[in-house]
């Protein structure tokens with residue numbers, strides 16, 4: 266009996282010992298994690314024999330060794346050792362954003378009819394973009410140069426992107442959209458090169474329209490050029506202006522930029538020969554709202570809607586917000602198991618979708 270007990274005890278102690286050993290091992294491994302130097306995340310620019318050209322976060326390039334059995338391609342993201350910058354591991358599924366992949370060509374199909382309340386803006390863009398692209402001879406005969414760049418400005422959701430796509434559709438041109446804020450965030454050290462590529466591509470695919478959204482991210486006046494990031498943005502902007510100043514004999518490329526912060530723009534970009542046509546997108550008037558609502562309810566199954574009340578209650582709604590009202594109204598009907606939409610659905614939707622008042626206040630300040 267006693268012998269059995271002591272055997273049991275030994276067994277328990279043995280088990281506990283095992284457990285503690287495992288726990289010590291675990292803690293040691295954890296401790297080692299704290300001691301280890303971090304690896305740097307870099308992009309592979311080029312693969313040459315057993316070496317690779319990598320780009321580190323600050324934009325500098327290095328030619329480094331690669332650990333055995335790692336197959337690299339340019340564009341891969343890798344981990345490198347801090348001191349020697351030797352590539353020790355390749356990261357999966359994070360093939361980095363390559364300049365070539367960033368530029369996407371589009372053939373938009375936005376018809377003029379799908380724009381509501383923008384008659385003036387349509388007229389103007391037709392004059393400065395459509396007419397010169399479709400009829401360059403006319404401008405030669407008359408002896409004037411059509412503008413190269415057009416700036417669209419106004420609150421978010423007022424149809425700036427839509428208008429740019431509509432003019433690309435009507436002129437059947439290649440549409441090359443880029444978002445300036447992405448340009449400066451994703452391509453540290455390469456913004457200027459991307460701009461060069463952008464114009465090169467536009468030339469190859471001409472007639473074409475380059476659409477630069479959120480241009481304020483690139484051309485903000487209050488930018489202090491202290492940090493390297495800011496200098497980088499500045500370089501990218503200078504490249505953009507250089508490209509625009511440069512293309513005199515390529516009337517079949519137009520640059521359209523958009524912003525909702527025109528107050529912050531560097532006046533340099535508005536100089537003649539650059540973005541010297543400015544088209545404002547105000548919030549839609551009552552008539553404009555009527556047109557926009559009719560566009561976005563075209564395929565909806567409406568029971569006699571009191572549009573008058575709706576129009577009164579959507580003062581200071583943007584086109585995008587009006588579209589959201591229509592979608593939301595449809596959802597109220599769905600939740601109610603109905604297939605027709607009532608005025609009450611729209612009114613509830615209007616309550617839910619509150620307009621972006623902040624912008625209106627700001628813009629009132631801005632434009633007086």
Ligand SMILES: Nc1ncnc2c1ncn2[C@@H]1O[C@H](COP(=O)(O)OP(=O)(O)O)[C@@H](O)[C@H]1O
Nearest residue numbers: 379380381421422423424425426427557584585
């Ligand atoms: N004037 C408008 N007419 C019809 N739809 C509009 C209008 N303005 C905005 N919208 C709707 O809102 C969406 C977003 O508009 P968008 O053109 O991207 O605005 P912005 O570029 O000015 O921020 C459009 O795709 C469209 O569905």
Ligand SMILES: [Mg+2]
Nearest residue numbers: 425426478523
């Ligand atoms: Mg837009």
